[in-house]
Amino acid sequence: MSPPNEAVAREDAQFRGVPTDDVLIDLKDLKMHFPVTEGVFIQSVIAHVKAVDGISFKIMKGETLGLVGESGCGKTTTGRCILKLEDPTSGEIIFHGQDLMNLDDKEMVEVRKKIQVIFQDPFSSLNPRMKIGEIIAEPMRVHNIVPDEEARNNRVVELLNTCGLKANFADRYPHEMSGGQRQRVGIARALAMNPEFIICDEAVSALDVSIQAQVVNLLEDLREEFGLTYLFISHDLSVVRHISHRVAVMYLGHMVELAECDELFDNPLHPYTRALLEAVPIPDPDLENGRAHQIIKGEIPSPINPPSGCVFHPRCPSAHDGCKKEFPEFREVKPGHWVACTEV
Amino acid sequence: MASLLEIDKLKTQFFTTAGVVKAVDGVSYTVDEGETVAVVGESGCGKSVTAMSILRLIPWPPGKITDGEIRFAGKDLLALSEEEMRNVRGKDISMIFQEPMTSLNPVLSIGMQLTETMLAHTDISEEDAHNRAVELLGMVGISEPERRLVQYPHHLSGGMRQRVMIAMALSCEPKLIIADEPTTALDVTIQAQILELMKNLTRDLGVALIIITHNLGVVARYADRVNVMYAGKIIESGTAADIYYRPHHPYTLALLKSVPRMDQQRQAKLDPVEGQPPDLTMLDEGCAFRPRCRFATTECAEGLPSLETVEGGHATACFNKDQVAATMKEAS
Structure with missing residues (x-):
C-alpha cells in the first residue's frame, strides 16, 4: 500500500488519470543476450551482445513510464522482449499475474491483443500497397474481433476520427499522407484492438516540432479517454519529461536510475543521468549562457565486451577503483527513487 | 564593413x-x-x-x-x-x-x-x-x-x-x-x-x-543570430534573444510554444500549431502561414507581408506583429 500523501500527490496535473496502484507489468531481472556467431556452415557462438542485462521495473495501470x-x-530491446518479439535469455515478464515467459506462441497471440506497439518510422511501418482503411482493419480481421465487414468499416471511421483524421482517409494510400498523418494511422491501428498497454517506441521522434506536439497531445488524450498504459521509449528527454509519470534511465543494458518524473529531472542522482541532462540544450538563450556545459567525455562502449563492474565507470567523473569490480546494486535511496551507484 | x-x-x-x-x-x-x-x-x-x-x-x-x-x-x-x-x-x-x-x-x-x-x-x-x-x-x-x-x-x-x-x-x-x-x-x-x-x-x-x-x-x-524559415521564406530574423524572448511572428511564437522543455515541470498541454505545412506548388498571393495562423485577418489573404524591421536587427514578416508581440508579453 502507498502512504496517504502519495495519493494526494496524484491529484495534481502530473498524475491525472493514474487511478490505482495496480501493477500491470512487472519485469524481473530481464536479460536478453544475442549470440554473435562465426562461420558459414558450422556456426559457433563466439560472444554475446548483452543488449539487456538484468533489468527490473513495474508499470502501474494507467501510468506512462518513460524509458x-x-x-x-x-x-528498444526491452520493449520487444515484453511482446516476446525477442526470446529473452532469462527473467520474468508478469502481465496480469501471468508470466509471459512460460507462454507458447499460440497463447502469446491472445496477449498481443492487449499489448500494442507504435513504431518510430511512419514511413516503413505501414504497408505501402494497402489502403489506410485496410491497414487499420487488418488486426481486427486477423484476431476476428469484429467479424462483420460493415461493422469493421464503421469502426475504422470511428478510429480515424478518434485520431484526428477524416473518414475519407480510409481510401488513401500511405504515400498520399504526411509523416504526422501516418503516425496517426499507426496509432489508430494500435487502438483497433482495444489494448490496455501500448509500447511507444520513439513514436514522435521522426516528426517535426509542430507536428510532434500534436501527436504528443493525441497520445495523452487517448490515455485519459481509454485508460491506457504506456511504455514511452525515447531518446528525447524534453518529450519524456512532458509525457511521463515516472522515468527510467538505461545505459548499456542496465537500468541506472528510476524515479518520479519531476524528481528525476530536478534531482538526478546517477552521474550518467546528470551528464545526459546537462547535454540537452534548452530553448532559452540566457539560460544556456549561464549553464556550465560540463560535457561528458568518451563514447558508449560495445555491449559485446562491456566494461567490468559498473558499465559507466570509464566515462564517469566520480569513478573510483571499486567501480571496476562490481556492478552496483540498484537500490532505493529515497521513496520511489532508485539508483545504481555506490557514490550516491 | x-x-x-x-x-x-x-x-x-x-x-x-x-x-x-x-x-x-x-x-x-x-x-x-x-x-x-x-x-x-x-x-x-x-x-x-x-x-x-x-x-x-x-x-x-x-x-x-x-x-x-x-x-x-x-x-x-x-x-x-x-x-x-x-x-x-x-x-x-x-x-x-x-x-x-x-x-x-x-x-x-x-x-x-x-x-x-x-x-x-x-x-x-x-x-x-x-x-x-x-x-x-x-x-x-x-x-x-x-x-x-x-x-x-x-x-x-x-x-x-x-x-x-x-x-x-x-x-x-x-x-x-x-x-x-x-x-x-x-x-x-x-x-x-x-x-x-x-x-x-x-x-x-x-x-x-x-x-x-x-x-x-x-x-x-x-x-549569435537566427533566421526562422517557413515555406521558402524567412519570416523572422534577429538575435537569439529577439527570437526567443520577443517573437513578433505567429509561427515563431507557435514553434516556441510547441516544444516541451526539459527544465520545466509540465504545466499544461502543449500548444501545437494545427494543420500541416503548405504544399509549395500551390502557394497563393497571401501569407503562406495564414491557414494555420490564429492571428490571420483578411489582409493576410490579399498580399504578402514583407520582412520589416521591428527594432535594430530584428525583422519580421507579419501584418499583425504588434498583436503577436502583445500575446507573448501577456504569456510571460
Whole structure:
C-alpha cells in the first residue's frame, strides 16, 4: 500500500488519470543476450551482445513510464522482449499475474491483443500497397474481433476520427499522407484492438516540432479517454519529461536510475543521468549562457565486451577503483527513487 | 564593413511534373566574419536548399536558381564558371552534412579523404598534407591520429565520423562552414561533444558558421543570430534573444510554444500549431502561414507581408506583429 500523501500527490496535473496502484507489468531481472556467431556452415557462438542485462521495473495501470537512454542501451530491446518479439535469455515478464515467459506462441497471440506497439518510422511501418482503411482493419480481421465487414468499416471511421483524421482517409494510400498523418494511422491501428498497454517506441521522434506536439497531445488524450498504459521509449528527454509519470534511465543494458518524473529531472542522482541532462540544450538563450556545459567525455562502449563492474565507470567523473569490480546494486535511496551507484 | 556572405532575394525552384516547387522564395540574409548564424525551420521549409544554393549544388534538372544574388567576400558566386566554383567549394566554403554514415566514401581511407581536399586546393606536398591531417585529427579530438589515418569509415563510430567530417571541413582553412543538421543523427551526449567542438574551433580559428537545424535548443546554445524559415521564406530574423524572448511572428511564437522543455515541470498541454505545412506548388498571393495562423485577418489573404524591421536587427514578416508581440508579453 502507498502512504496517504502519495495519493494526494496524484491529484495534481502530473498524475491525472493514474487511478490505482495496480501493477500491470512487472519485469524481473530481464536479460536478453544475442549470440554473435562465426562461420558459414558450422556456426559457433563466439560472444554475446548483452543488449539487456538484468533489468527490473513495474508499470502501474494507467501510468506512462518513460524509458530513456542513448543508442544501443537496450531500450528498444526491452520493449520487444515484453511482446516476446525477442526470446529473452532469462527473467520474468508478469502481465496480469501471468508470466509471459512460460507462454507458447499460440497463447502469446491472445496477449498481443492487449499489448500494442507504435513504431518510430511512419514511413516503413505501414504497408505501402494497402489502403489506410485496410491497414487499420487488418488486426481486427486477423484476431476476428469484429467479424462483420460493415461493422469493421464503421469502426475504422470511428478510429480515424478518434485520431484526428477524416473518414475519407480510409481510401488513401500511405504515400498520399504526411509523416504526422501516418503516425496517426499507426496509432489508430494500435487502438483497433482495444489494448490496455501500448509500447511507444520513439513514436514522435521522426516528426517535426509542430507536428510532434500534436501527436504528443493525441497520445495523452487517448490515455485519459481509454485508460491506457504506456511504455514511452525515447531518446528525447524534453518529450519524456512532458509525457511521463515516472522515468527510467538505461545505459548499456542496465537500468541506472528510476524515479518520479519531476524528481528525476530536478534531482538526478546517477552521474550518467546528470551528464545526459546537462547535454540537452534548452530553448532559452540566457539560460544556456549561464549553464556550465560540463560535457561528458568518451563514447558508449560495445555491449559485446562491456566494461567490468559498473558499465559507466570509464566515462564517469566520480569513478573510483571499486567501480571496476562490481556492478552496483540498484537500490532505493529515497521513496520511489532508485539508483545504481555506490557514490550516491 | 561588408559582410562575408550576402544572400540577396535568392529564388531556387524545382520544376517537377507536379508543378513548380518554390523551395526558396526570395531569401536574403548575411553572415559576418567569425559569426554563427542559425537557420531554423521544419522539414521542407527550404533551409537546406538555401545552403545547397550557396555552394551551387542544386541538381539540374529539376532544380535551378532562378533569381537573386549570392556574394561571398565580394565575389558574385552565381557569376563564376564551374571551374572557379570548384575552387570555392571545400576551400573558402566547406560543408558538414547530417549523415556521417553516407557522406564519407566507404572505400577510401580516412587519410586519403582528408588529404584529397588539401592536395586539390593547395600547393601542399603529400608529406605536409599527411602531417596536417594528423594535426587536424588531433584538433577534433581523435586519439591516435596516425593509426586512424589508415582506417576506413566503417571502423569509426558515428560521432568519430562526424569529427572526421569537421576535420575535412577545416583542412583548407575556410572562411565559412555550412553545417546542415550536423548532429541530428547523433546521441545527445555525442551531440553535445560535437557542438562544443564546432563552437570552440570556429571561435578560435575565426571561421563563420551557418548552422541549419530544427532543434531550438541547439540554436539557443550556439547561435549569435537566427533566421526562422517557413515555406521558402524567412519570416523572422534577429538575435537569439529577439527570437526567443520577443517573437513578433505567429509561427515563431507557435514553434516556441510547441516544444516541451526539459527544465520545466509540465504545466499544461502543449500548444501545437494545427494543420500541416503548405504544399509549395500551390502557394497563393497571401501569407503562406495564414491557414494555420490564429492571428490571420483578411489582409493576410490579399498580399504578402514583407520582412520589416521591428527594432535594430530584428525583422519580421507579419501584418499583425504588434498583436503577436502583445500575446507573448501577456504569456510571460
